[in-house]
Amino acid sequence: MLSVENIAVRYRGVTVLQDISLTLAAGRTLAVVGESGAGKSTLIGTILGLVRCSAGQVTWNKAPVRRCRPALVMQEPRSAFNPRVSLRRSVTEPLIAERRPVDENQMAALCRSLDIPTDLLERRPSAVSIGQAQRIGILRALIAAPPLVLFDEPLSALDAVTQKHTARMIADLQAKEGFAALIVTHDLGYAAAYADHIAVLRAGRIEELTTAQAFIDAPQTAYGRELRDAAFALGALERVA
Amino acid sequence: MIQLFLGLVLRAVVVLTGTALATFSLLWHAPGDPALAIALARFNAVVSTEVVDQIRVEAGLDAGFWTAFKAWILPLLGGDFGSSSVTGRAVWPDLVTAMSYTAPLALSGLLIGVAVSVPLAILAARRPGGWLDRSAVAVASLGAAIPTYWLGLLLILLFAVQLGWLPAMGARTPVHIILPALTLGLGVAASLTRILRSGILEARGQPFLPAIRRRGVASRAIERAHVAPHAAIPVVTVFGLELAFLLEGAVIIEVIFARPGLGTFLVTAIETRDFPKVQAVVILAALLFVTVNLVIDLIYRALDPRIGSRDA
Amino acid sequence: MRSVLALVSVFGALVLLGPILAPHDPTAIDIANRLSPPSPDRLLGTDALGRDILSRLLYGARWSLGLAFLVSLMGLALGTMAGLLAAQGGKLADWTVMRTTDTFLAFPDLVAAVVIVGVLGAGTGSLIFALTITGWMRYARVARGIGLSLQTRGYVVQARLAGLSPLSIARWHYLPSLLPSLTVVWTGMFARAILGISALGFLGFGVQPPTPEWGTMLLDARIHMRSTPLQMIWPGLAVVMCVLAINLAGDALRDTLAEQGLPE
Numbered sequence: 001m002l003s004v005e006n007i008a009v010r011y012r013g014v015t016v017l018q019d020i021s022l023t024l025a026a027g028r029t030l031a032v033v034g035e036s037g038a039g040k041s042t043l044i045g046t047i048l049g050l051v052r053c054s055a056g057q058v059t060w061n062k063a064p065v066r067r068c069r070p071a072l073v074m075q076e077p078r079s080a081f082n083p084r085v086s087l088r089r090s091v092t093e094p095l096i097a098e099r100r101p102v103d104e105n106q107m108a109a110l111c112r113s114l115d116i117p118t119d120l121l122e123r124r125p126s127a128v129s130i131g132q133a134q135r136i137g138i139l140r141a142l143i144a145a146p147p148l149v150l151f152d153e154p155l156s157a158l159d160a161v162t163q164k165h166t167a168r169m170i171a172d173l174q175a176k177e178g179f180a181a182l183i184v185t186h187d188l189g190y191a192a193a194y195a196d197h198i199a200v201l202r203a204g205r206i207e208e209l210t211t212a213q214a215f216i217d218a219p220q221t222a223y224g225r226e227l228r229d230a231a232f233a234l235g236a237l238e239r240v241a
Numbered sequence: 242m243i244q245l246f247l248g249l250v251l252r253a254v255v256v257l258t259g260t261a262l263a264t265f266s267l268l269w270h271a272p273g274d275p276a277l278a279i280a281l282a283r284f285n286a287v288v289s290t291e292v293v294d295q296i297r298v299e300a301g302l303d304a305g306f307w308t309a310f311k312a313w314i315l316p317l318l319g320g321d322f323g324s325s326s327v328t329g330r331a332v333w334p335d336l337v338t339a340m341s342y343t344a345p346l347a348l349s350g351l352l353i354g355v356a357v358s359v360p361l362a363i364l365a366a367r368r369p370g371g372w373l374d375r376s377a378v379a380v381a382s383l384g385a386a387i388p389t390y391w392l393g394l395l396l397i398l399l400f401a402v403q404l405g406w407l408p409a410m411g412a413r414t415p416v417h418i419i420l421p422a423l424t425l426g427l428g429v430a431a432s433l434t435r436i437l438r439s440g441i442l443e444a445r446g447q448p449f450l451p452a453i454r455r456r457g458v459a460s461r462a463i464e465r466a467h468v469a470p471h472a473a474i475p476v477v478t479v480f481g482l483e484l485a486f487l488l489e490g491a492v493i494i495e496v497i498f499a500r501p502g503l504g505t506f507l508v509t510a511i512e513t514r515d516f517p518k519v520q521a522v523v524i525l526a527a528l529l530f531v532t533v534n535l536v537i538d539l540i541y542r543a544l545d546p547r548i549g550s551r552d553a
Numbered sequence: 554m555r556s557v558l559a560l561v562s563v564f565g566a567l568v569l570l571g572p573i574l575a576p577h578d579p580t581a582i583d584i585a586n587r588l589s590p591p592s593p594d595r596l597l598g599t600d601a602l603g604r605d606i607l608s609r610l611l612y613g614a615r616w617s618l619g620l621a622f623l624v625s626l627m628g629l630a631l632g633t634m635a636g637l638l639a640a641q642g643g644k645l646a647d648w649t650v651m652r653t654t655d656t657f658l659a660f661p662d663l664v665a666a667v668v669i670v671g672v673l674g675a676g677t678g679s680l681i682f683a684l685t686i687t688g689w690m691r692y693a694r695v696a697r698g699i700g701l702s703l704q705t706r707g708y709v710v711q712a713r714l715a716g717l718s719p720l721s722i723a724r725w726h727y728l729p730s731l732l733p734s735l736t737v738v739w740t741g742m743f744a745r746a747i748l749g750i751s752a753l754g755f756l757g758f759g760v761q762p763p764t765p766e767w768g769t770m771l772l773d774a775r776i777h778m779r780s781t782p783l784q785m786i787w788p789g790l791a792v793v794m795c796v797l798a799i800n801l802a803g804d805a806l807r808d809t810l811a812e813q814g815l816p817e
Contacts, residue, residue, distance in 0.1 A: 080707035094715040259656030386797035391789035511671030
């Protein structure tokens with residue numbers, strides 16, 4: 001279980017995150033929504049241990065979260081791969097780092113689930129499409145079977161059709177592999193459709209944290225209502241009669 | 242601004258301390274017995290071990306590294322450069338005499354360099370890619386590849402040996418400075434021309450210039466008000482580099498032309514293992530260098546407001 | 554990149570084949586034919602001890618070019634390590650490395666080399682040490698600058714998350730991106746090393762006689778400037794041609810990189 005306890009991040013006198021607490025059970029999905037500048041990327045960095053927090057702690061099963069080797073799927077699929085090495089080399093990097101051999105059967109199974117032709121992996125990142133690159137990014141995140149995967153706006157660089165397709169794949173894989181997913185997104189429709197819980201982040205604080213259904217039905221804060229109504233107006237959420 | 246200034250000064254102090262420490266530990270760990278070396282240099286003959294031991298105590302060589310370092314650095318902070326381990330005379334007056342030969346050389350070398358490179362760069366940048374530009378760049382590239390000492394020898398060969406127009410060795414008359422200054426100046430000109438030329442071209446390419454031109458501002462006024470300061474930025478930075486070149490060139494040129502300046506002072510001090518003198522030159526040069534770079538840093542920020550707090 | 558490689562192979566060939574091409578023994582003294590002008594047998598004439606100048610130039614390439622190559626590569630290795638340490642090692646490492654770099658830059662490198670060689674005693678070992686220790690700072694600055702800019706790239710973040718060791722990250726993700734820019738710096742430093750070795754030789758602090766080295770040859774030739782001025786031309790010309798060639802190759806490489814828009 002991921003446990004974030006009272007963390008705060010200050011950078012050059014500016015408070016970026018304050019008093020953030022949340023939990024995420026194994027195999028479940030938490031979506032963190034909020035507008036740009038709310039501190040979503042900093043939250044991801046803090047959970048991964050890339051950003052040092054000035055207070056509080058982040059643990060996975062009571063141990064420092066880095067020990068469970070959480071994986072990250074990035075917003076910009078292409079820049080997540082070194083342009084000078086083959087995609088296969090990048091994808092297997094988590095295994096190389098732990099000196100584990102590549103399980104070709106597992107690799108093939110993952111490729112099948114993600115609709116990645118295996119010969120694609122021999123290419124450089126510039127020679128695949130954005131959508132393919134993002135699916136390969138997911139492949140890399142899952143190759144070492146981590147218990148926790150963070151998704152930083154995983155769909156926002158993709159076109160509408162690919163978004164739906166990719167979201168579906170992530171959910172199917174999660175059912176199969178059983179990882180806990182923390183998804184940072186500004187797309188409330190995506191969050192509502194796939195997350196168990198939704199946390200609303202605003203100006204570095206968590207405004208509310210409820211189950212997805214409860215949030216869609218009745219947000220508890222004015223800001224939450226605003227977000228939800230905007231999503232309805234834009235058609236990102238469909239009112240269930 | 243004040244915070245920035247203090248930060249830069251602090252950095253300069255750290256660098257100077259580092260230089261002092263590096264120099265001192267180099268000399269401290271020099272091979273051979275320094276006391277014996279001093280004795281040999283001082284008496285020019287084989288001496289008894291008692292004399293050597295006496296020198297060892299006298300020069301503070303029997304103490305530990307840090308004691309000896311403190312014994313050197315503390316008076317230095319008060320401006321006392323110590324005394325020569327060979328002659329026993331104070332280092333500072335000799336250093337001043339040496340500088341009185343090096344400063345005019347460096348200055349005239351710089352002047353010649355600027356006098357040659359500025360018109361050349363402006364002419365070259367007038368029509369980039371034209372024959373004038375290409376030949377200026379070619380000459381400058383060639384100049385940058387010519388070692389200072391060889392250029393000095395060639396000038397001696399031509400003007401002193403073959404033509405007999407100018408004196409080459411020593412510094413007895415003011416005329417003696419011409420050949421060494423020319424050697425130094427041509428070297429400076431070679432690097433300065435290239436930097437100045439690309440500086441002018443880059444400044445011309447600034448995105449705001451077409452807009453000003455469209456507003457009807459005369460091109461001469463544009464050159465003066467907008468291109469010149471932009472071209473000046475790389476020039477200012479390069480002066481730090483040129484200073485290195487001047488010092489380096491002066492050392493070698495003085496040896497070639499047998500001028501009794503800092504270069505000769507340093508080389509003689511090294512050869513006689515007169516370490517207090519070596520330390521004095523190194524510290525003085527580092528101080529000069531760090532100060533000039535500090536000033537350059539400040540000018541740099543004044544010229545280009547965008548630079549703000551540029552990190553090294 | 555191709556022009557630099559071509560140049561290095563030409564220089565390499567010169568260093569390796571020089572002794573084979575040399576018509577005479579470079580140290581064979583022939584007092585009867587001292588200071589002789591160029592002739593069909595002695596294409597560039599002989600020096601004050603009657604040694605064949607062309608042969609000395611060809612053998613000298615081993616020192617003047619070979620040693621410069623070695624020294625500039627050692628500086629490259631040292632500087633790149635320092636720069637990557639500064640970029641990857643956190644604030645304290647960065648501060649320490651950068652202030653050390655400043656300290657070494659606070660002094661003209663050739664003068665520093667003269668002091669170091671002079672104090673340690675002239676010889677090939679101290680020459681290599683002096684030129685390496687005064688020739689790593691530019692690499693360190695470039696490596697640190699690019700290293701810092703790469704640190705936030707997605708693939709470097711991913712590599713750190715995967716738990717890849719800093720050495721592997723440097724090997725796979727930093728070095729390939731650094732290589733082109735470092736090569737440009739290297740051409741400049743190679744040229745400087747050639748100039749430095751010959752200048753030290755000329756000042757009497759470099760490679761010791763009777764080993765043929767271009768700077769030392771100039772020092773010898775200087776005494777006989779009046780009688781045989783040509784003797785002084787050849788070693789200097791050799792230095793100029795090599796330095797010019799390296800500089801041109803470096804310029805060409807820099808222009809190509811600027812067009813491709815690679816980091817720095």
